[in-house]
Amino acid sequence: MPFYDKISLNKFHFERLAFIRGVGCDWIAGRVPKDWGESVDLANMIVEKLPTKKMNRTELLDYCQDAQVDVSVATILAWGGMKVSHGKRVSSPAVWERLIPIAKELKLGKICRRCAYKILARFRAQNPGCGLGPAYFTKLIYFLDPKHNGYIMDQWTSLSVNLLFSRSERSIVYLTTNIYRGRRTDTVSDKNLPGDYDCFCLCIEELAKSLQTEDPSQAEEWIFSKGGRQPAPWRKYVLANRPIKK
DSSP, rough: SSSSTEEEHHHHHHHHHHHHHHTOOOOOSSSOOHHHHHHTTHHHHHHTTOOSSSOOOOHHHHHHHHHHHHHHHHHHHHHHHHHHHHHHHHHHHHHHHHHHHHHHHHHOOOOOHHHHHHHHHHHHHTTTSSSSOOOHHHHHHHHSTTTTOOOOOOOHHHHHHHHHHHESSSSOOOEEEETTTTTEEEEEEOOOOOHHHHHHHHHHHHHHEEEEESSSHHHHHHHOOOOOOSHHHHHHHHHHHHHOOO
């Protein structure tokens, strides 16, 4: 692969994805934005403008084109299913008032995805406990930037990319694995640098070419798949093949 040395596509896992891609991937967000906004104590002037129904990904993309930036940010976080406890940290005035100017810069489309990641990672470092990690701030990058070429790097897309692409020295995305009450989570680590995010995005674009789709975000949506009590085939495959916690 030309974009980074010593990275290769795992043909075995890729063939499985190519066979089942897109099955069960059209899902609706987990939270109604207005209800979520009220639960995390957002300002009334924002809450009253939030959508009153759940959205799918395409609807959210369309919505964010014209919506007020702070309303878009809240809607994106609700779409992603952010926990109320984390949402209350993000919505606290000290954090929110620093976040929205960054979101406005993203909406202008003048920041490359690598720089956007750097800015938001620095924001997280400067606001410890803000509740906004890479899995969520890459959602802001994707939906707010009109180029839509900074893709969502959450645990499921990261696990998928790490499964589909091999790197000689390390995985593409650093993940932190935890098990609590028998449930495993693979959190996107703060160790990931802007270059790691760019590499992840390049993998998504390379995957789109291999899957013969012109829209890389479609490939990203396919590998995110669908979870819940009845996970889609690719999500089941990732769950069965992710690395064993040592």
